[in-house]
Amino acid sequence: MKKYIQDNEPRFLEELFSVMRIPSVSSDPAHKADMPRCAETLAALLVNAGADSAEVYPTKGHPVVFGSKTIDKSLPTILIYGHYDVQPVDPIELWKSDPFEPEVRDGAIWGRGANDDKGQTFMHIKAFEYLASRGELRHNLKFIFEGEEEIGSPSLAEWVENHREMLACDIILVSDTTMISEKVPSINCGMRGLSYLEIVVKGPDKDLHSGHYGGAVANPINVLCDILSSLIDKDGRITVKGFYDDVVELSAEDRAMLSRAPFDLEEYKSSIGICGVKGEKGYTTMERQTIRPSLDVNGIWGGFTGEGAKTVIPTEAHAKVSMRLVPNQLSSKISKLFIDHIRSIAPDYVKVEVFEHHGGDGFLIPISSKAYQAAERAMGEVYGIRPVPSRGGGSIPILAEMQQILGADPLLMGFGLERDCIHSPNESYLLDQFRKGIESIILFYRYF
Amino acid sequence: MKKYIQDNEPRFLEELFSVMRIPSVSSDPAHKADMPRCAETLAALLVNAGADSAEVYPTKGHPVVFGSKTIDKSLPTILIYGHYDVQPVDPIELWKSDPFEPEVRDGAIWGRGANDDKGQTFMHIKAFEYLASRGELRHNLKFIFEGEEEIGSPSLAEWVENHREMLACDIILVSDTTMISEKVPSINCGMRGLSYLEIVVKGPDKDLHSGHYGGAVANPINVLCDILSSLIDKDGRITVKGFYDDVVELSAEDRAMLSRAPFDLEEYKSSIGICGVKGEKGYTTMERQTIRPSLDVNGIWGGFTGEGAKTVIPTEAHAKVSMRLVPNQLSSKISKLFIDHIRSIAPDYVKVEVFEHHGGDGFLIPISSKAYQAAERAMGEVYGIRPVPSRGGGSIPILAEMQQILGADPLLMGFGLERDCIHSPNESYLLDQFRKGIESIILFYRYF
Numbered sequence: 001m002k003k004y005i006q007d008n009e010p011r012f013l014e015e016l017f018s019v020m021r022i023p024s025v026s027s028d029p030a031h032k033a034d035m036p037r038c039a040e041t042l043a044a045l046l047v048n049a050g051a052d053s054a055e056v057y058p059t060k061g062h063p064v065v066f067g068s069k070t071i072d073k074s075l076p077t078i079l080i081y082g083h084y085d086v087q088p089v090d091p092i093e094l095w096k097s098d099p100f101e102p103e104v105r106d107g108a109i110w111g112r113g114a115n116d117d118k119g120q121t122f123m124h125i126k127a128f129e130y131l132a133s134r135g136e137l138r139h140n141l142k143f144i145f146e147g148e149e150e151i152g153s154p155s156l157a158e159w160v161e162n163h164r165e166m167l168a169c170d171i172i173l174v175s176d177t178t179m180i181s182e183k184v185p186s187i188n189c190g191m192r193g194l195s196y197l198e199i200v201v202k203g204p205d206k207d208l209h210s211g212h213y214g215g216a217v218a219n220p221i222n223v224l225c226d227i228l229s230s231l232i233d234k235d236g237r238i239t240v241k242g243f244y245d246d247v248v249e250l251s252a253e254d255r256a257m258l259s260r261a262p263f264d265l266e267e268y269k270s271s272i273g274i275c276g277v278k279g280e281k282g283y284t285t286m287e288r289q290t291i292r293p294s295l296d297v298n299g300i301w302g303g304f305t306g307e308g309a310k311t312v313i314p315t316e317a318h319a320k321v322s323m324r325l326v327p328n329q330l331s332s333k334i335s336k337l338f339i340d341h342i343r344s345i346a347p348d349y350v351k352v353e354v355f356e357h358h359g360g361d362g363f364l365i366p367i368s369s370k371a372y373q374a375a376e377r378a379m380g381e382v383y384g385i386r387p388v389p390s391r392g393g394g395s396i397p398i399l400a401e402m403q404q405i406l407g408a409d410p411l412l413m414g415f416g417l418e419r420d421c422i423h424s425p426n427e428s429y430l431l432d433q434f435r436k437g438i439e440s441i442i443l444f445y446r447y448f
Numbered sequence: 449m450k451k452y453i454q455d456n457e458p459r460f461l462e463e464l465f466s467v468m469r470i471p472s473v474s475s476d477p478a479h480k481a482d483m484p485r486c487a488e489t490l491a492a493l494l495v496n497a498g499a500d501s502a503e504v505y506p507t508k509g510h511p512v513v514f515g516s517k518t519i520d521k522s523l524p525t526i527l528i529y530g531h532y533d534v535q536p537v538d539p540i541e542l543w544k545s546d547p548f549e550p551e552v553r554d555g556a557i558w559g560r561g562a563n564d565d566k567g568q569t570f571m572h573i574k575a576f577e578y579l580a581s582r583g584e585l586r587h588n589l590k591f592i593f594e595g596e597e598e599i600g601s602p603s604l605a606e607w608v609e610n611h612r613e614m615l616a617c618d619i620i621l622v623s624d625t626t627m628i629s630e631k632v633p634s635i636n637c638g639m640r641g642l643s644y645l646e647i648v649v650k651g652p653d654k655d656l657h658s659g660h661y662g663g664a665v666a667n668p669i670n671v672l673c674d675i676l677s678s679l680i681d682k683d684g685r686i687t688v689k690g691f692y693d694d695v696v697e698l699s700a701e702d703r704a705m706l707s708r709a710p711f712d713l714e715e716y717k718s719s720i721g722i723c724g725v726k727g728e729k730g731y732t733t734m735e736r737q738t739i740r741p742s743l744d745v746n747g748i749w750g751g752f753t754g755e756g757a758k759t760v761i762p763t764e765a766h767a768k769v770s771m772r773l774v775p776n777q778l779s780s781k782i783s784k785l786f787i788d789h790i791r792s793i794a795p796d797y798v799k800v801e802v803f804e805h806h807g808g809d810g811f812l813i814p815i816s817s818k819a820y821q822a823a824e825r826a827m828g829e830v831y832g833i834r835p836v837p838s839r840g841g842g843s844i845p846i847l848a849e850m851q852q853i854l855g856a857d858p859l860l861m862g863f864g865l866e867r868d869c870i871h872s873p874n875e876s877y878l879l880d881q882f883r884k885g886i887e888s889i890i891l892f893y894r895y896f
Contacts, residue, residue, distance in 0.1 A: 027756035088758060151756055178660065192659065196757045205721025207872035211640065211842025212626070214772045215684075215742025216733045218726035221767075222680065222745050228670065229677035236663075273653025276797030278666035285664045294663025297670050298760050299751035304768060308475035308599055309644045309805040310536060311770055311842075312746050312871055319669075320752060322759055324662045349724030357757040394659025394759075423760055424655035 004130055005438050013104065015045060016122045019084065020102040020111045026062055026085035026151045035062040035147045038084045042121075042145050043067060049125050050132030054143070057163075061155035062147030066166070069132060069141045077140040078448070079169035079408065080128075081399070082121030082176065083149035086113040087423045094425035108428040115429040116422035120175035120415060121145060123434060127441035139445060142169055146398070149176075152196065152358025153398035160405050169408050171371045173444070174399065175437060177392050177414025180261055182433070185379045185387040187372060188412035192293070193325035193362035194395035195335040199224065199342060201302075201317045202351040208313040218349045220317040221302045227345060227352070228297055228319060236280035236288075238295045238323070240341040246329045250291055261286065261388045271418060290391035294324045320357070324393060331359030331397065360397015363410065371411040371448060378443035379413065382436050413440060452578055453886050461552065463493060464570045467532065468550040468559045474510055474533035474599045483510040483595045486532045490569075490593050491515060497573050498580030499591070505611075509603035510595030514614070517580060517589045525588040526896070527617035527856065528576075529847070530569030530624065531597035534561040535871045542873035556876040563877040564870035568623035568863060569593060571882060575889035587893060590617055594846070597624075600644065600806025601846035608853050617856050619819045621892070622847065623885060625840050625862025628709050630881070633827045633835040635820060636860035640741070641773035641810035642843035643783040647672065647790060649750075649765045650799040656761040666797045668765040669750045675793060675800070676745055676767055684728035684736075686743045686771070688789040694777045698739055709734065709836045719866060738839035742772045768805070772841060779807030779845065808845015811858065819859040819896060826891035827861065830884050861888060 005012075024038040025031040039056040046054035046067035054067025062085065089099040089112050097103055102111030109119060124143070131137045144167065146156050160167060180186040203220040204213075233239050250258075263286050269277065279288035288294065302317030304310035325334055335356045346352035365372060367389050379387045392412065399410040415437035421427050453460075472486040473479040487504040494502035494515035502515025510533065537547040537560050545551055550559030557567060572591070579585045592615065594604050608615060628634040651668040652661075681687050698706075711734050717725065727736035736742065750765030752758035773782055783804045794800035813820060815837050827835045840860065847858040863885035869875050 027754070027758070029755070088752075088754060090752075090754065150758075194659070194759070196759070203722060206869055206874075208720060209842060209871045210742075210744045210746055210770055211642070211772055211840070212866070213720070213737055214744045214770070214841060215740055216725055216727045216737040216841075217720065217722060218724075219744045221748050222676065225673040225676040225745065225748075228673040232670065272656060272661070272665065274651060274665060274797065275799065276666075277664055278795070278797045279664045289661055289664040292663055294658075296658045296662045296667045296759075296761055297673065297751065298658055298758060299753045299762075300669050300673075300765065301749045301753040303745065303747035304536070304538075305747045305749040305766075306475070306536060306538070307477070309768060309770070310475065310598075310746060310871065311642070311644070311744075313744055314747075317748065318753075320757060322658055322662075322757070324659055347726070349722065349726045351723065392659070393662060393664075394657060418660070421654055423657045423758065426654075 001130065001439060001442055005435055012126055016119065017102045019118050019122065020113045021100055023100045024085050024147065025088050026148050027088060035085065039063045039065045039147060042084055045125050046143055049129035057159070059155035059159045064147065064156065064159055065143070065145040067143045069137065071137050071140050075139055076170040077142060077168065079142045079144060079167060079172045080124045081172055081174045081402070082124060082145045083117045083147065084121065084145050085147045085150050086116065086118065087150050091425060096426055104431065107432065108430045109434065110426065110428045112427050114427050115416045115420040116427065117149065117176045119429040119434060120437065123175060123437040124441060127438050130442055131445060139448070142167060149396065149398065152360060154358060156398050157401040157405065160402055164405060167406055169406060172399065172402055172408050172410040174396070174410055174412050175414050176396060177394065177412045178416035178418060179414060180388065180390060182417060184262055185383040185385060186261060186390040187375050187379065187387050188392040188414060189367055189372065189389045190327060190364040191362055191392040192395050193329060193331045193360050193400065194322060194397055195325060195331045195338060195359040196322040196357040197335060197338055198355055198357060199227065199319045199321060200353040202315065204313065204315055207315055210311040210313045213313055217313060219313045220350060221314065223347060223350050224302065224317040224319055227342065230345065231295055236278065238293065240338050242337045243334065247293060247326055248328050255287065257389070258291065258391060261390055289393040291326060293326050293329060296322055298322050324395065325362055327362040327364050331361050335359050360395055361400040362395065363400040363403055365409045365411055369409065371409065374444050374448035375411055375413050377447045379440045381443055382439045413444065449578065449887060449890055453883055460574055464567065465550045467566050467570065468561045469548055471548045472533050472595065473536050474596050475536060483533065487511045487513045487595060490532055493573050494591055497577035505607070507603035507607045512595065512604065512607055513591070513593040515591045517585065519585050519588050523587050525590060525617040527590045527592060527615060527620045528572045529620055529622045529850070530572060530593045531565045531595065532569065532593050533595045533598050534564065534566065535598050539873060544874055552879065555880065556878045557882065558874065558876045560875050562875050563864045563868040564875065565597065565624045567877040567882060568885065571623060571885040572889060575886050578890055579893060587896070590615060597844065597846065600808065602806060604846050605849040605853065608850055612853060615854055617854060620847065620850055620856050620858040622844070622858055622860050623862050624844060625842065625860045626864035626866060627862060628836065628838060630865060632710055633831040633833060634709060634838040635823050635827065635835050636840040636862060637815055637820060637837045638775060638812040639810055639840040639860070640843050641777060641779045641808050641848065642770060642845055643773060643779045643786060643807040644770040644805040645783060645786055646803055646805060647675065647767045647769060648801040650763065652761065652763055655763055658759040658761045661761055665761055667761045668798060669762065671795060671798050672750065672765040672767055675790065678793065679743055684726065686741065688786050690785045691782065695741060695774055696776050703735065705837070706739065706839060709838055737841040739774060741774050741777060744770055746770050772843060773810055775810040775812050777810065779809050783807050808843055809848040810843065811848040811851055813857045813859055817857060819857065822892050822896035823859055823861050825895045827888045829891055830888045861892065
């Protein structure tokens, strides 16, 4: 297995690079045509790897790739989910190499999508290729690669609903997350949900001179800052009315189990270059970013943002705000609470608009499940250490929906590392993780 | 006089347009070469109007135009100050016509600089031309037009200091402000000062995924909003420590005199399209924007500001903040207080930087002065109504400095109107104000 991966690595990388070179940025209308192009490339790779068939299906948004290999209908079926869309690349000037001209450097693959999720998805195609080429498959495999994960999968749920039979499976296998570190493999047994909204504060109907009007007219930026600042209290708790109503407090036992994962605060701080941590009172850093909900302003803009100085009271100010939710908090409910809350605190001397971008629920998979156990054994063998269960802070909203529609639990075997900068400039993916990921997936099939 | 202005108007406009077509945006390095080009154009216009000489002088920044006409050294000398630089034009898409291709439409001149300050400066050249052509000048005139007013005149004070003798004068005459309305001429007898600073909040050394880190890491945008929101309390008072120490409370008598200026709150609100006013408790809207200091966020940016959604905790967030100051508040002191205050409230889990862009002091001119009285009589005759004294909310920081260096008071005869949108898209200047401005300046010379 190791030899096959080693011998074929140059070809593997060239194939992966052909996918990464396509700038499939789902949020940017300028890249619309790149989406089906990327989907077709992946479908061809699936067929070459041994799939009975692989097709690109239209959706209301960007297309979906579906491929399958049937061995014996009486055997269990594993549905592999991945996504071929990527995050935007701005600020582009911070990239050390072209985000869409991947290269290998310092033992890692560099480029947008190296990890998230082209690199991780590609490992599944190669694990499949290995087993198929040797006739060692003992499960039916189905692959679904979507093109809208980074924008919240707006079209996939409906498409899955309409192809429920075609997608029928026993387990959903996903590699789109990180493990704790190269030395501490971990398996995600739950992820947070998401509500992503935007607030617009509108003041005067034209930009005003702040000298003439300053002091007498509400400045939309100041008002927006007041609103945003009021959303988290001094104890780090979110003030949106009703926000915590559905949050289930973890038992002391559960918290103890999760705290098995090693954590070094100084290392954590230095890995992201911060002077100190900040968060909800009464919870550890690891808990704050996994089992507790959070609220972040992901973007803000208004007024004069160029070089130098302009004395303006702008007509508008904008903010993008997202909340991470824990299982049992429904995204639709939280988004509504947020909208109601913002409207209720909006002062009457400005107009405040608030609307939802997208959202999704969190989910959990039992540690006692056959799938979790198989993954634990596979990764334990490859890494030489028993993986720890972890809870992911990020969201893959569509997985909760697929879980509900298909009646199959998602298992998250992620091989990314914090150092990969997946939503930032200079995204990378360690070659060693790429190799071990392929090995772990192959072994997972052996033990599942 | 009226006939001369009327007969020559097509030529006047063509000359003014030749100045307005030059995109002399002082804050934008891309327009560096346009600055001397604009200065040369104005120098030539001065000579054509009858100046003994007019030259473009280099400074450490953009050049200065200086021209003069000496009649008799024993006569009083009037220094006319204006500026040929203009504000940036963004958002460019909101302009109904090209900002740098001026046109006359609906009785007004449209384009960047139509009023501020190319249009108003140009009136002085034409008033001078009229008097010079008829041999009616009874004062020595000096003209100084700078190219850095919109960026806080960083080079002019030193240049004035070095040319103190050349600039010696009895009064500084300026048209760079507004009057209350077409029906209520007013003369500014004081202006606010300015402190303009920028705050940068720095968090993690790379953009982070808000799913993985949200809740555990301080988000620079949230922190910036907290800081900005804390700067004004619920009574609309600025919380910067020591901020009000030097503010002189106006007497009830002075407040009554200033309140003579007519003011209609509904008209005010509808003129700028706001639902309500907001400001310091205990003061009227007109007081809030003239005799009271204020604080505005003029620009804010951070994180993802493109279309769609990106779940990021950004490395940095920025804000441009300006404070309008009243006479007796020193800009240098306030800027220092602001910097100290921000540093004192900056939380230790982020890095907070704060630096000054520019600033300037406010100033006052006595209503009893000969210059004010002459302006009152001149404008009273042209408008048929006795002008009211007013206090300007805006700042022309360099005027306080020139007052100190040259020992001459500035008199602000401004002919702009609120409707002119001087720092916004679709800047304009009413032709009627343009004409009456020239007339008023000519009469001012007669009565001074």
